Amino acid sequence: MIIVHHLEESRSQRVLWLLEELGLDFEVKRYARNAQTRLAPPELKSIHPLGKSPVIERDGEVFAESAAIIEYFADTEDAGQLAVAAGDPARFDYLYWLHFAEGSAMLPLLLKLYVGMLGENGAPLMQMRVEPEIDNHFSFINTHLEGRDYFAADRFTAADIQMSFVLDAGASRGGLERYPNLVRVRKLQQARPAYQRALEKGGPYKMGQ
Numbered sequence: 001m002i003i004v005h006h007l008e009e010s011r012s013q014r015v016l017w018l019l020e021e022l023g024l025d026f027e028v029k030r031y032a033r034n035a036q037t038r039l040a041p042p043e044l045k046s047i048h049p050l051g052k053s054p055v056i057e058r059d060g061e062v063f064a065e066s067a068a069i070i071e072y073f074a075d076t077e078d079a080g081q082l083a084v085a086a087g088d089p090a091r092f093d094y095l096y097w098l099h100f101a102e103g104s105a106m107l108p109l110l111l112k113l114y115v116g117m118l119g120e121n122g123a124p125l126m127q128m129r130v131e132p133e134i135d136n137h138f139s140f141i142n143t144h145l146e147g148r149d150y151f152a153a154d155r156f157t158a159a160d161i162q163m164s165f166v167l168d169a170g171a172s173r174g175g176l177e178r179y180p181n182l183v184r185v186r187k188l189q190q191a192r193p194a195y196q197r198a199l200e201k202g203g204p205y206k207m208g209q
């Protein structure tokens with residue numbers, strides 16, 4: 001049995017979605033964020049030393065880091081239907097978007113959150129580097145999605161699931177509406193039955209609005 005240690009309003013939502021798309025049985029243990037710091041509760045450190053989410057367990061084995069979890073389960077479950085196999089011409093594009101999410105796109109979005117905490121003191125950094133870098137990434141994604149409903153291989157893959165949190169973070173931190181293809185693809189993602197089932201299992205997810 002798979003146990004998902006699910007932190008509210010987090011990247012873990014996309015792991016619930018993945019497991020629903022794969023049709024796997026799983027149990028969800030929900031964790032609330034600290035109301036002041038928004039950090040995860042300390043008990044998550046008893047599952048994995050970093051104390052972050054997503055982290056999942058299966059038969060005593062622990063899996064952390066969302067791109068690694070998603071790539072691993074997409075490869076090994078459901079006959080790899082959500083993956084793009086080695087040797088397929090779309091394989092690199094698939095891996096690119098699977099890793100672009102955490103490797104590139106999330107950094108300026110996280111900086112927006114943290115630099116925003118500095119208020120006026122952070123305003124120059126926000127204007128000179130953070131906002132332009134978000135625009136750089138989102139414009140690039142918007143161009144890539146022109147005429148496409150999926151990130152890679154002209155079909156729904158695990159890369160779409162991994163990229164979904166980037167779109168959610170963009171929506172919740174403001175500005176996504178300036179990129180019509182991101183808005184359009186996000187709506188298509190949210191309409192999937194497995195996405196909706198994952199929402200029911202994870203509990204309230206304001207970032208998905």
Ligand SMILES: N[C@@H](CCC(=O)N[C@@H](CS)C(=O)NCC(=O)O)C(=O)O
Pocket residue numbers: 007009010011012038039040041051052053054064065066067102
């Ligand atoms: N790159 C990691 C990031 C994990 C991460 O930072 N998760 C956040 C939730 S979105 C978290 O656990 N934050 C709470 C904390 O740091 O205490 C991944 O994609 O799995």
